Ligand code: GLV
């Protein structure tokens with residue numbers, strides 16, 4: 001078989017994506033497969049069936065990460081690993097995460113169909129709970145596997161209804177027995193949608209990120225005083241929601257105030273008791289700050305934290321701040337980034353070097369092995385929404401880049 005002419009089947013990839021998109025399909029055309037929910041289990045079961053059909057060696061670890069290994073001619077060599085995640089955002093899209101898992105599966109199917117063996121084993125992986133929306137923070141499976149997060153700390157994380165991570169993992173039958181611990185990996189690739197507007201705007205097919213921006217997550221808890229909305233005069237109120245509102249505007253103004261590349265978002269809020277005629281007694285909200293420059297993000301946070309404390313004091317609402325999660329910016333391995341670029345060039349696709357503003361399991365993986373990613377355009381730059389979409393030709397193009405990157409790397413000895 002002439003390896004140069006090897007291509008994935010775009011049609012088969014499309015049908016795998018479509019079958020996955022039926023699990024947790026939403027009325028608005030997206031999917032909702034929250035981590036460790038029933039839909040996550042169903043999608044995992046289907047994924048494992050597909051791994052079995054390829055006769056891969058399957059392992060599920062104690063964090064529910066699923067690995068399928070295709071042996072290499074030299075079994076003892078560390079594998080080339082590739083994958084992403086199966087879980088989604090609430091009313092999320094049909095591509096985020098699952099494209100990287102189905103893209104890798106399509107690579108393995110292509111190799112099998114063409115009887116192509118490689119020197120090194122190839123391992124496909126589906127990491128548990130990447131999104132960080134049901135259980136926080138994000139990238140929990142890869143976080144524990146790489147040693148960045150403590151397994152028992154993650155087991156005790158709870159969702160909004162108080163369900164424990166470990167209990168949910170057991171409930172869906174995916175608390176495996178293999179230790180969740182890093183093993184030698186030759187290199188790690190993650191294929192993903194861009195989730196932003198740049199590739200479409202620049203009319204490029206493939207994005208080659210040189211790394212991932214730093215992510216900083218905070219949880220803010222405010223205490224007010226509940227009271228009747230009618231008889232209680234405006235003066236002297238301790239309204240937790242108004243206090244939060246003033247703080248949220250500060251978050252939105254932060255990037256402009258700081259200058260430099262930074263984004264800041266409040267995406268989640270809970271208001272208690274959440275009744276139209278009770279002055280809010282308690283509010284929890286989240287802050288997400290991202291920058292390639294870790295120190296810049298920390299400086300921004302220090303400024304914001306001072307503002308929060310001043311606002312809380314002036315409105316009489318005690319504040320409790322949790323610095324939930326910080327992941328430093330993750331530069332990828334230059335040689336691996338170059339190899340991806342070479343594969344794109346030899347396949348004749350247009351491409352753009354870039355930086356990933358979204359978090360990925362590749363961020364933690366880059367700490368333990370040479371890592372790189374492949375992006376394809378998001379239509380309209382929309383992601384984490386039901387209308388998230390990517391052209392099927394682009395999905396196939398990205399999978400071809402992944403195919404060639406994996407085969408080349410798996411023949412490096
Ligand atoms: C992961 O989905 C992120 O928040 O970037």
Ligand code: MN
Pocket residue numbers: 085096097130192359360
């Ligand atoms: Mn993702």
Ligand code: MN
Pocket residue numbers: 089096131384
């Ligand atoms: Mn996501």
